[in-house]
Amino acid sequence: MLWKSSSQGDVTDNETEAATGASLANWKDLVKSIASFRGDLSTLTAPPFILAPASLLEYCHFWYAGYEEIRKPALIPKENAEERFLAVVHVFTSIMKQQYTQRNVSDGFEKKPLNPFLGELFVGRVEGDLLRAEQVSHHPPAYAYKIVSPIEDGPTVEQEGHVAIRSRFTTTVSVEQQGKTVYKISDGETYTVGLPPLHLEGFIYAAPFIEVDKTSDITSSESGYKCVFRYSGAGWISGKSHTLKADITDKNGELLYTLSGQWDSLVNITNEKTGETKEFVNHPAKAAISTPVVAPVSEQHELESQRAWKDVADAIRANKTDLIRLHKGNIENAQRELRKKELEEGTEWQHRWFLKGFNSNAEPVWTFSEELYHNDKFFEER
Ligand code: HC3
Numbered sequence: 001m002l003w004k005s006s007s008q009g010d011v012t013d014n015e016t017e018a019a020t021g022a023s024l025a026n027w028k029d030l031v032k033s034i035a036s037f038r039g040d041l042s043t044l045t046a047p048p049f050i051l052a053p054a055s056l057l058e059y060c061h062f063w064y065a066g067y068e069e070i071r072k073p074a075l076i077p078k079e080n081a082e083e084r085f086l087a088v089v090h091v092f093t094s095i096m097k098q099q100y101t102q103r104n105v106s107d108g109f110e111k112k113p114l115n116p117f118l119g120e121l122f123v124g125r126v127e128g129d130l131l132r133a134e135q136v137s138h139h140p141p142a143y144a145y146k147i148v149s150p151i152e153d154g155p156t157v158e159q160e161g162h163v164a165i166r167s168r169f170t171t172t173v174s175v176e177q178q179g180k181t182v183y184k185i186s187d188g189e190t191y192t193v194g195l196p197p198l199h200l201e202g203f204i205y206a207a208p209f210i211e212v213d214k215t216s217d218i219t220s221s222e223s224g225y226k227c228v229f230r231y232s233g234a235g236w237i238s239g240k241s242h243t244l245k246a247d248i249t250d251k252n253g254e255l256l257y258t259l260s261g262q263w264d265s266l267v268n269i270t271n272e273k274t275g276e277t278k279e280f281v282n283h284p285a286k287a288a289i290s291t292p293v294v295a296p297v298s299e300q301h302e303l304e305s306q307r308a309w310k311d312v313a314d315a316i317r318a319n320k321t322d323l324i325r326l327h328k329g330n331i332e333n334a335q336r337e338l339r340k341k342e343l344e345e346g347t348e349w350q351h352r353w354f355l356k357g358f359n360s361n362a363e364p365v366w367t368f369s370e371e372l373y374h375n376d377k378f379f380e381e382r
Contacts, residue, residue, distance in 0.1 A: 041167040052111035053313035078188040081223035124292025144366035155187040173200040224251020
């Protein structure tokens, strides 16, 4: 049987099996069970062929823009607020490709990462920069992270954020992202970066990939520069996947620059005063991103992602359904017991490094505490 995919041409049974490890019949069963499922998809038990052998907490490293890129805004003198702002917009336009497409480069389609448990930790170094993350909520799944990038004889860049996701089935898998990232240069401003909603395109054709929807923005704390991104995909205005348009305005709302292109390949910038257009971001087709260096699993804390999920991840790689169920079940049961105990004792899980607060919309926000981290003896050497 042949299924027609909107972006990737005809999909045959053999191709589906090669790409996903599942037959079309398996895939159709999956689509059927998801379509009839009401509620957050993170609570759904997914079949092995759609599971990624990694916890979603590990995906926090997709926020790392690269050693030079993350530092570029801070190397521009702080007096040049406009140029700094453009460099910050560049950082976050550049990382969209890795945030939303990088995982399907090798096996061709987006898989469901493991749902991190409350209190799960991730510590790694990417190109020497320290990345620390913690799962701060289980329902809805939410993680918080911080990346520190020092510059010798210069300011330090700190990038800190949290992401809560709610996924449900509408006409496909739809994901709301709540949270923000704050990019801070120690000698100057902070920049707040919002998160767009997204959906899985090609899901019913056994070839799911992420398409970003609606809008998101970047605002500067003092100079008043703002960038509003508008996203669309194939079949909408542009007819092309991963389309991005953006307006960059100053504190008076005057339009200074516009961006347009595809966020996974080429984005151009136009100076609205001079009319000059040039390349802003141009991703090579197979851009490699740095993966974090973590402690050997045997030396990791029992709450660290790779240690905690090792047996499950090994079973997914080996495609051993029974073992996946067994090991995943062990983790989930232990978590259930913990929650039950907390309820009986009237206690709550204490976050390890992040302090919980609320924003003006009464939504939870998490702030990293360097003090808590530095007093955490287990992680002293990291
Ligand atoms: C779409 C996604 C959930 C959201 C994941 C996000 C966007 C979360 C924030 C991270 O910073 C980046 C990121 C990467 C991967 C995204 C996931 C990939 C697949 C998953 C779907 C909800 C999976 C649905 C599978 C199903 C239908 C079996 O439950």
